[in-house]
Amino acid sequence: MKLHLFICFSLFLGLTSFSQQISGSELLNKAIKYHDPNNNWETFNASFNVIMETPNNSNRNSKIVINLPEEHFYLKAKRDTIITEYNLNKDTCTISLNGEKNISDDVLKANNLSCERASLYKNYYTYLYGLPMKLKDDGTIIDNKVEQKTFKGKDYLVLKVNYDSNVGKDVWYFYFNPENYAMEVYQFYKTDDKGSVKKDSGEYILLTGEEIIRGIKMPKNRAWYYNKADDYLGTDILKK
Template identity: 30%
Template structure:
């Protein structure tokens, strides 16, 4: 009986230690999420094409476009019916339509960042606040990571069990709660990568739907 009691005490102590170890820092939570979305660490060398459709409110026409990434080269190739351009490092080459260089560079960074989440959260210039926050969103409790950038403050919402990234929001003015929140739904899988399929955008300061980006497919691409 005494031996049984000691075994139960040891098991109870071990269980408590396991629970304590499962309480992660924000960096560890991000790493766990990356393990879910990119277990083979593909994103840094990814070379492929995303086919995307957006759905806009108020009867505005949907658009289809493609974005090709060659991440090792910091290169993005964008094309739709009216516009086609390549950004490679700080160079811009326009094949169809018109776009200013600053705008093209911004779009390269925009697509590389948002479609590369959560992997992009481990970029060297990203400063993760280590406290894990807890917040209810749409009736579900999330583990939340806060990351302040130079112009915006971002919050990332992770499933507490799998660490899947399910939403994020950013504030241009956090005091006034002015910004946007993006809900993620579904996954597109490609050679181990799990990229969110649908991204639905809303304003944070008022109830306003801005649109949904839908990832139709991912295709591999030979380097050019």
């Protein structure tokens, strides 16, 4: 027992020491090297599918196309008998509902369809599936200090990220495996008018499995939970 405790304590000290030696930018670079070893993200052009599972709802099946060089984004989502499509080509936006493109304003409003929503989806999927590479974007503030934390019984190197006010107000934490620098958890909190974190706000996301899309290791499963009370929200499942 004493030997076991000594070994665990020694490992903890080693991890803590390492987290003090590595900077935030160095940790991010190592994580990007793991997820995108050939620097493919800047020229990313691929399609993939996402199944969203949520409690008490039928699944939503989505086909997503992200073409960064051509500034093109396409989303086709199907839930039950409803099929919606968003197509963004640079500044041009088209929307269809069950194959119909000539949609009245009343129908658009009733189904919460708009080009503003299309842009939100584009930013949402590009950000999530572009992590951790997207942390190199302008307006992202990487904390230089790397922390060692235990989350759900596992040790991580944790990167704190803030954003310029014109980008976002949330505070994010990214949890990386200390052995291979794979991103396994991320978490965000809302802030108040003074910029202080609201501890009972926000969500955390557990990442499991991997799919390789255009040479990039992307999380296969994203399980979403509220920080407050660990309430489960749903899971996104990535499929080629």
